[in-house]
Amino acid sequence: KNEVEQSPQNLTAQEGEFITINCSYSVGISALHWLQQHPGGGIVSLFMLSSGKKKHGRLIATINIQEKHSSLHITASHPRDSAVYICAVRSPESGGGADGLTFGKGTHLIIQP
Amino acid sequence: DTGVSQDPRHKITKRGQNVTFRCDPISEHNRLYWYRQTLGQGPEFLTYFQNEAQLEKSRLLSDRFSAERPKGSFSTLEIQRTEQGDSAMYLCASSLAADGSYEQYFGPGTRLTVT
Numbered sequence: 001k002n003e004v005e006q007s008p009q010n011l012t013a014q015e016g017e018f019i020t021i022n023c024s025y026s027v028g029i030s031a032l033h034w035l036q037q038h039p040g041g042g043i044v045s046l047f048m049l050s051s052g053k054k055k056h057g058r059l060i061a062t063i064n065i066q067e068k069h070s071s072l073h074i075t076a077s078h079p080r081d082s083a084v085y086i087c088a089v090r091s092p093e094s095g096g097g098a099d100g101l102t103f104g105k106g107t108h109l110i111i112q113p
Numbered sequence: 114d115t116g117v118s119q120d121p122r123h124k125i126t127k128r129g130q131n132v133t134f135r136c137d138p139i140s141e142h143n144r145l146y147w148y149r150q151t152l153g154q155g156p157e158f159l160t161y162f163q164n165e166a167q168l169e170k171s172r173l174l175s176d177r178f179s180a181e182r183p184k185g186s187f188s189t190l191e192i193q194r195t196e197q198g199d200s201a202m203y204l205c206a207s208s209l210a211a212d213g214s215y216e217q218y219f220g221p222g223t224r225l226t227v228t
Contacts, residue, residue: 103155
């Protein structure tokens with residue numbers, strides 16, 4: 001079983017829809033990251049969370065440490081939001097070692113106009 | 114541009130050849146990470162440095178792989194006797210551990226194809 005599980009793996013939605021991507025993890029963590037990866041490979045960090053909720057523009061990330069679960073929400077989605085969204089955790093218990101990240105497989109999001 | 118840079122962006126090599134990739138982190142960042150990403154998968158941790166010291170290596174990093182960061186600035190990742198299974202995107206990231214945030218900034222990656 002992967003230490004970081006994301007759902008859904010693929011998501012296609014219409015422009016304007018509210019999007020939710022989920023991440024569950026099985027190890028104790030010191031931080032959780034949400035990352036965005038566009039075709040061609042470049043990765044951009046969206047959020048780093050250790051508790052609660054963060055908001056940046058139309059993006060909202062929440063984490064529940066007790067339930068070992070995080071969600072990434074996109075409000076008023078737009079075609080330019082189309083990308084792969086990756087959840088990653090920092091945990092000394094995981095394959096990423098004490099400071100490297102352990103990643104989920106990503107959620108491939110397509111927003112259609 | 115003061116972000117993380119990687120060179121080359123693409124590399125095609127024949128099986129059995131050696132390849133070397135370079136990563137230049139954000140200048141004040143003291144931690145540097147290497148990850149590998151195969152098609153359709155999330156990245157996997159390979160190794161990381163704090164300054165010039167290699168602090169941790171993944172079990173994924175076989176004896177054919179070696180990484181260095183000789184002066185605590187740029188880093189190189191060498192793969193000897195490449196195999197087709199080494200074909201992947203190799204990602205570098207850096208962070209500033211001193212401020213406690215540990216947020217990692219990623220480079221554009223080097224895509225390796227072994228034929």
